[in-house]
Amino acid sequence: MDRFLLLVNKNIKIKKLNLELNSDLIIVVSTKIAEDKTGIIIRGFNSGLVKIKLNLKVNNFDKTFDSLNMLEETLISNLNSLELKPHEIFTIKIKGE
Numbered sequence: 001m002d003r004f005l006l007l008v009n010k011n012i013k014i015k016k017l018n019l020e021l022n023s024d025l026i027i028v029v030s031t032k033i034a035e036d037k038t039g040i041i042i043r044g045f046n047s048g049l050v051k052i053k054l055n056l057k058v059n060n061f062d063k064t065f066d067s068l069n070m071l072e073e074t075l076i077s078n079l080n081s082l083e084l085k086p087h088e089i090f091t092i093k094i095k096g097e
Contacts, residue, residue, distance in 0.1 A: 020057040023048075026084075035072050039095040046084035054082040058094060065092045 021028070025048035032041050046052055056063045067076040068091040084090055 020060070022055040022057075023052050025050075025052055026054060034093055039066075039093045041068070041072065041091060041093055043089070043091045045089045046086060049086050051086065052084050054084055054090065054092075055080070056092070056094070063094060065094050067091070068093055 025046055026044055027047045028042060028044040030041075030043045033039075034041050046054075056065055062080070064078045064080055065082075066074050067079055067082055069075055070091060072091070072093070074093075079092075082090060082092070
């Protein structure tokens, strides 16, 4: 379980993000506020040699997320999980509440 502390932004009401990913093979490379200020961007990759399914918990609750491309354009909205191929890079957005 990793904990990320973020600067408070008036548009995003997440002051502390307790993030839990379901696999030790998932490596988080960066986190930041989305360019459009509507959520938090998490970028990482599957470090394993097998497919894995990414599930996300925020503050101990299952959380849906959007899959994005590298330009932060939404590819798929409101996912509960995301299948990652070996060494696949992912970018997801957790929307602010």
